[in-house]
Amino acid sequence: MSEPIRMRTARAVIRLLDVEEAELLRRYRVENREHLAPWEPLRSDSHYTLAGCQQAIEAGLEAARADRGYPFAVLTPDASEMIASFTLANVVRGVFQACHLGYGIGRRHEGQGLMYEALDAAIRYAFGPLDFHRVMANYMPRNDRSGRLLERLGFEKEGYAKRYLKIDGVWEDHVLTAKIRTQA
Template identity: 90%
Template sequence: MSEPVRMRTARTVIRLLDVEEAELLRRYRVENREHLAPWEPLRTESHYSLDGCRQAIEAGLEAARADRGYPFAVLTPDATEMIGSFTLANVVRGVFQACHLGYGIGARHEGKGVMFEALDAAVRYAFGPLDFHRVMANYMPRNERSGRLLERLGFEKEGYAKRYLKIDGLWEDHVLTAKVRAQG
């Protein structure tokens, strides 16, 4: 990754955060702690600290440099507030050319179509500059909103995994979905 990646949508700017922007990430995490908890792994207190956010940003920048993962922040157009995030994670190259997509949105921005806008850009970036063949995204069956979002984006159900990920302290079942790049 030689130059900084920046995507724009009608209502957002999407990019990797710089370490100096750790306060932006910390504020998003603290404000959405309860909102995101049912959908995420258990978090330690350091996850919500400025130092923990700096470390997360540094690790994300290193992952992007190494083509292992791309943790994007979804920001307001003036970049003063973080709206949400998504990560193109678990990158596998070679004959697979795939990644997993994970995402979250702040409580104040939920239900406004902003995440659809951001993930539409994410998928185009994944199939374009990153040259993936497949993007996989999984969701808990009770997260119907996430299921509808992925369906709108063109993801297709491929399976069901019992006790797939440990979320909020419990092993949760997940619906497995993927979107495959069109032949061309």
């Protein structure tokens, strides 16, 4: 990761956060704590503190440097507010060339097509500069909105995993999907 990763869409700037921007992340997490809780693991109180956000950003920057994961922030064009986040995580290179995609959007920004816009850019980046062959994304069957978003982005269902991830304290089933790069 020699130069900063930056993507632009019609309504957003997408990039890794700098440690000095931890307040942006903290505000997003605090404002969306209840909204995102049903779709995320249980979070400790430190997850919502400035120090916790600084640690998360530092860990994310190190993961990107090591090509293990890329935690992106989706920001307003002036970078004054965090709209959403997504991570290209669990990077595996070699013969697999794949990652998992996880994402969430702030309550105030739902239903405007912003997550589609951001993830469309993310997938192009994943198949372009990051040179992935496969991007996998999984969702809980009750999350119809996420299922429709992934389908619209071209992800195909590949399976069903019972009690796959512990979300909000409960082992949840997940629909497994993936998108494969079309060219070699």
